[in-house]
Amino acid sequence: MSENRNDDQPGDGGCQCGAVRYALSAPPATVYVCHCRDCRKQSASAFGISAIVDPEALTLLRGRPEKWSRPTAGGSVMDCYFCGTCGTRLWHIARDDPEAVSIKGGSLDTPPDLAAADHIWTSRKLSGVLIPPGCRQYPEEPDG
Numbered sequence: 001m002s003e004n005r006n007d008d009q010p011g012d013g014g015c016q017c018g019a020v021r022y023a024l025s026a027p028p029a030t031v032y033v034c035h036c037r038d039c040r041k042q043s044a045s046a047f048g049i050s051a052i053v054d055p056e057a058l059t060l061l062r063g064r065p066e067k068w069s070r071p072t073a074g075g076s077v078m079d080c081y082f083c084g085t086c087g088t089r090l091w092h093i094a095r096d097d098p099e100a101v102s103i104k105g106g107s108l109d110t111p112p113d114l115a116a117a118d119h120i121w122t123s124r125k126l127s128g129v130l131i132p133p134g135c136r137q138y139p140e141e142p143d144g
């Protein structure tokens with residue numbers, strides 16, 4: 001846990017109501033836009049945004065997220081953290097890959113540039129969603 005801070009910083013994020021706040025000490029290693037059905041449901045929107053960080057880079061500043069867990073296609077379990085007051089999804093951690101925390105991109109105060117994101121599960125992309133030219137695209141989950 002970090003020292004107490006009162007100033008907002010660029011790597012900070014939080015839920016819609018402000019009950020849960022977090023800080024990232026390092027920028028995301030990778031940003032994915034995922035068009036799969038789970039991400040569409042999770043975000044209640046067109047796609048999910050995953051900003052991948054090391055667990056040590058994530059510090060909870062305020063509040064205590066709730067957890068809901070679901071099975072993954074690969075036979076593991078995804079722990080999904082969210083604000084119990086307003087319901088904003090904040091981050092996911094797969095139990096078989098605990099070294100990668102998937103920050104839900106829209107919860108960041110400074111959201112990632114999606115022109116630099118990799119787009120996955122594009123086979124499930126909603127019609128009308130345009131992928132910026134130059135983005136890497138994968139019809140399903142990328143290998144490795």
Ligand SMILES: [Zn+2]
Pocket residue numbers: 015016017018019020083084085086087088
């Ligand atoms: Zn909230």
Ligand SMILES: [Zn+2]
Pocket residue numbers: 034035036037038039040048121
């Ligand atoms: Zn997905």
